[in-house]
Amino acid sequence: MRIKKGDKVKVITGAYKGTIGEVKQAFPKEDKVIVEGVNMVKKHLKPTQANPDGGIIEKEAKIHVSNVMLYDEKAKAASRVSMQIKEDKEGNKVKVRVFKKSGKEVGGKK
Template identity: 75%
Template sequence: MKIKKGDKVQVITGAYKGTVAEVTKVFPKENKVIVEGVNVVKKHLKPSQANPDGGIIEKEMPIHVSNVMAYDSKAKKASRVGFEIKEDKKGNQTKVRVYKKTGAEIK
Protein backbone atom coordinates (compact mmCIF):
# COMPACT_ATOMS: atom_id res chain seq x y z
CA MET A 1 0.00 0.00 0.00
CA LYS A 2 1.38 3.41 -0.96
CA ILE A 3 -0.35 5.43 1.76
CA LYS A 4 1.16 5.28 5.26
CA LYS A 5 0.28 6.52 8.74
CA GLY A 6 1.02 10.23 9.11
CA ASP A 7 0.61 11.04 5.38
CA LYS A 8 -1.50 14.03 4.36
CA VAL A 9 -4.22 12.85 1.99
CA GLN A 10 -7.12 14.36 0.07
CA VAL A 11 -10.44 12.51 -0.13
CA ILE A 12 -11.39 12.22 -3.82
CA THR A 13 -14.88 10.66 -3.63
CA GLY A 14 -17.88 10.46 -1.34
CA ALA A 15 -19.49 12.80 1.16
CA TYR A 16 -16.13 14.12 2.39
CA LYS A 17 -14.76 14.84 -1.12
CA GLY A 18 -12.07 17.54 -1.12
CA THR A 19 -11.17 17.16 2.56
CA VAL A 20 -7.43 17.28 3.29
CA ALA A 21 -6.40 15.53 6.51
CA GLU A 22 -3.85 13.18 8.06
CA VAL A 23 -4.02 9.37 8.07
CA THR A 24 -4.24 8.11 11.67
CA LYS A 25 -4.36 4.35 11.08
CA VAL A 26 -3.78 1.94 8.18
CA PHE A 27 -5.25 -1.53 7.60
CA PRO A 28 -3.11 -3.04 4.78
CA LYS A 29 -4.90 -6.42 4.70
CA GLU A 30 -8.27 -4.73 4.11
CA ASN A 31 -6.87 -1.87 1.93
CA LYS A 32 -8.49 0.69 4.25
CA VAL A 33 -7.33 3.78 6.12
CA ILE A 34 -8.73 5.96 8.90
CA VAL A 35 -8.46 9.65 8.06
CA GLU A 36 -8.78 12.32 10.77
CA GLY A 37 -12.26 13.85 10.76
CA VAL A 38 -13.51 11.79 7.79
CA ASN A 39 -16.34 9.21 7.82
CA VAL A 40 -17.42 10.10 11.35
CA VAL A 41 -20.32 8.03 12.70
CA LYS A 42 -22.26 8.04 15.97
CA LYS A 43 -21.92 4.83 17.95
CA HIS A 44 -24.27 3.90 20.79
CA LEU A 45 -22.44 2.38 23.77
CA LYS A 46 -24.11 0.02 26.17
CA PRO A 47 -23.44 0.76 29.87
CA SER A 48 -20.50 -1.27 31.23
CA GLN A 49 -18.19 -1.20 34.26
CA ALA A 50 -15.70 0.97 32.39
CA ASN A 51 -18.42 3.30 31.11
CA PRO A 52 -21.36 3.08 33.57
CA ASP A 53 -23.49 5.70 31.80
CA GLY A 54 -23.13 4.31 28.27
CA GLY A 55 -24.01 7.01 25.74
CA ILE A 56 -23.30 8.04 22.20
CA ILE A 57 -19.78 8.67 20.88
CA GLU A 58 -18.51 9.95 17.53
CA LYS A 59 -16.01 7.61 15.91
CA GLU A 60 -13.97 7.73 12.69
CA MET A 61 -14.52 4.67 10.53
CA PRO A 62 -12.18 3.32 7.84
CA ILE A 63 -12.53 4.26 4.16
CA HIS A 64 -11.07 2.44 1.17
CA VAL A 65 -7.57 3.53 0.18
CA SER A 66 -8.73 4.07 -3.43
CA ASN A 67 -10.88 6.97 -2.19
CA VAL A 68 -7.85 9.02 -1.07
CA MET A 69 -4.79 10.49 -2.80
CA ALA A 70 -1.52 11.68 -1.29
CA TYR A 71 -1.56 15.48 -0.88
CA ASP A 72 1.50 17.57 -1.71
CA SER A 73 1.42 20.57 0.68
CA LYS A 74 3.96 22.59 -1.32
CA ALA A 75 2.19 22.20 -4.68
CA LYS A 76 -1.25 22.26 -2.97
CA LYS A 77 -2.41 19.35 -5.17
CA ALA A 78 -3.28 15.69 -4.75
CA SER A 79 -0.98 13.31 -6.61
CA ARG A 80 -0.42 9.64 -7.22
CA VAL A 81 2.53 8.00 -5.49
CA GLY A 82 5.48 6.35 -7.21
CA PHE A 83 8.78 4.85 -6.11
CA GLU A 84 12.36 5.75 -7.00
CA ILE A 85 15.68 4.19 -6.10
CA LYS A 86 18.06 6.73 -4.54
CA GLU A 87 21.77 6.19 -4.12
CA ASP A 88 23.82 7.94 -1.44
CA LYS A 89 27.54 8.84 -1.52
CA LYS A 90 28.56 5.43 -0.15
CA GLY A 91 26.67 3.60 -2.91
CA ASN A 92 23.83 2.37 -0.69
CA GLN A 93 20.48 2.24 -2.44
CA THR A 94 17.19 3.17 -0.79
CA LYS A 95 13.65 3.06 -2.13
CA VAL A 96 11.77 6.32 -1.60
CA ARG A 97 8.19 7.40 -2.28
CA VAL A 98 7.69 10.37 -4.63
CA TYR A 99 4.74 12.42 -5.89
CA LYS A 100 4.09 11.63 -9.56
CA LYS A 101 3.01 15.22 -10.40
CA THR A 102 6.01 17.07 -8.99
CA GLY A 103 8.62 14.35 -8.51
CA ALA A 104 9.21 15.58 -4.93
CA GLU A 105 10.08 13.05 -2.26
CA ILE A 106 7.42 12.23 0.35
CA LYS A 107 8.69 12.92 3.85
Protein backbone atom coordinates in the same frame (compact mmCIF):
# COMPACT_ATOMS: atom_id res chain seq x y z
CA MET B 1 -0.41 0.29 -0.71
CA ARG B 2 1.57 3.56 -0.90
CA ILE B 3 -0.21 5.44 1.87
CA LYS B 4 1.17 5.20 5.41
CA LYS B 5 0.30 6.44 8.89
CA GLY B 6 1.00 10.15 9.27
CA ASP B 7 0.60 11.04 5.57
CA LYS B 8 -1.58 13.99 4.53
CA VAL B 9 -4.29 12.82 2.12
CA LYS B 10 -7.15 14.40 0.20
CA VAL B 11 -10.47 12.56 -0.18
CA ILE B 12 -11.28 12.43 -3.90
CA THR B 13 -14.74 10.84 -3.85
CA GLY B 14 -17.76 10.32 -1.62
CA ALA B 15 -19.53 12.46 0.95
CA TYR B 16 -16.25 13.88 2.30
CA LYS B 17 -14.85 14.80 -1.15
CA GLY B 18 -12.25 17.58 -0.95
CA THR B 19 -11.45 17.05 2.73
CA ILE B 20 -7.76 17.03 3.66
CA GLY B 21 -6.68 15.07 6.72
CA GLU B 22 -3.94 13.00 8.27
CA VAL B 23 -3.94 9.20 8.16
CA LYS B 24 -4.39 7.97 11.74
CA GLN B 25 -4.09 4.27 10.94
CA ALA B 26 -3.44 2.14 7.84
CA PHE B 27 -4.69 -1.40 7.16
CA PRO B 28 -2.63 -2.70 4.20
CA LYS B 29 -4.21 -6.18 4.16
CA GLU B 30 -7.68 -4.62 3.76
CA ASP B 31 -6.53 -1.68 1.56
CA LYS B 32 -8.21 0.74 3.97
CA VAL B 33 -7.15 3.74 6.05
CA ILE B 34 -8.62 5.83 8.85
CA VAL B 35 -8.38 9.56 8.08
CA GLU B 36 -8.78 12.22 10.76
CA GLY B 37 -12.24 13.82 10.55
CA VAL B 38 -13.43 11.70 7.61
CA ASN B 39 -16.23 9.09 7.48
CA MET B 40 -17.59 9.91 10.93
CA VAL B 41 -19.99 7.33 12.39
CA LYS B 42 -21.94 7.18 15.64
CA LYS B 43 -21.18 4.26 17.95
CA HIS B 44 -23.55 3.30 20.75
CA LEU B 45 -21.77 2.23 23.95
CA LYS B 46 -23.35 0.01 26.57
CA PRO B 47 -22.92 1.05 30.18
CA THR B 48 -19.88 -0.64 31.76
CA GLN B 49 -18.01 -0.28 35.04
CA ALA B 50 -15.48 1.96 33.32
CA ASN B 51 -18.20 4.02 31.58
CA PRO B 52 -21.35 3.74 33.75
CA ASP B 53 -23.41 6.15 31.63
CA GLY B 54 -22.77 4.51 28.26
CA GLY B 55 -23.84 6.86 25.50
CA ILE B 56 -23.17 7.65 21.87
CA ILE B 57 -19.74 8.64 20.58
CA GLU B 58 -18.69 9.82 17.14
CA LYS B 59 -15.55 8.31 15.63
CA GLU B 60 -13.83 7.82 12.30
CA ALA B 61 -14.50 4.67 10.28
CA LYS B 62 -12.27 3.04 7.67
CA ILE B 63 -12.26 4.37 4.11
CA HIS B 64 -10.94 2.54 1.05
CA VAL B 65 -7.49 3.65 -0.05
CA SER B 66 -8.71 4.19 -3.64
CA ASN B 67 -10.88 7.07 -2.37
CA VAL B 68 -7.89 9.13 -1.17
CA MET B 69 -4.78 10.63 -2.78
CA LEU B 70 -1.59 11.78 -1.13
CA TYR B 71 -1.57 15.55 -0.68
CA ASP B 72 1.53 17.59 -1.48
CA GLU B 73 1.47 20.54 0.95
CA LYS B 74 4.13 22.54 -0.92
CA ALA B 75 2.36 22.24 -4.29
CA LYS B 76 -1.08 22.52 -2.60
CA ALA B 77 -2.42 19.65 -4.73
CA ALA B 78 -3.20 15.97 -4.54
CA SER B 79 -0.89 13.81 -6.60
CA ARG B 80 -0.32 10.23 -7.58
CA VAL B 81 2.78 8.55 -6.19
CA SER B 82 5.53 6.51 -7.82
CA MET B 83 8.28 4.46 -6.24
CA GLN B 84 11.92 5.20 -7.11
CA ILE B 85 15.14 3.55 -6.05
CA LYS B 86 17.72 6.01 -4.71
CA GLU B 87 20.96 5.70 -2.80
CA ASP B 88 21.25 6.95 0.78
CA LYS B 89 24.38 8.46 2.38
CA GLU B 90 25.95 5.05 3.04
CA GLY B 91 25.45 3.96 -0.58
CA ASN B 92 22.58 1.57 0.16
CA LYS B 93 19.71 1.41 -2.31
CA VAL B 94 16.36 2.40 -0.80
CA LYS B 95 12.86 2.77 -2.21
CA VAL B 96 11.33 6.22 -1.83
CA ARG B 97 7.87 7.56 -2.65
CA VAL B 98 7.82 10.45 -5.12
CA PHE B 99 4.95 12.76 -6.12
CA LYS B 100 4.20 12.46 -9.86
CA LYS B 101 3.19 16.13 -10.24
CA SER B 102 6.14 17.82 -8.55
CA GLY B 103 8.81 15.10 -8.57
CA LYS B 104 9.53 15.75 -4.86
CA GLU B 105 9.92 13.00 -2.28
CA VAL B 106 6.98 12.27 -0.01
CA GLY B 107 7.88 13.67 3.40
CA GLY B 108 10.33 16.12 1.87
CA LYS B 109 12.92 15.87 4.67
CA LYS B 110 15.84 16.22 2.26
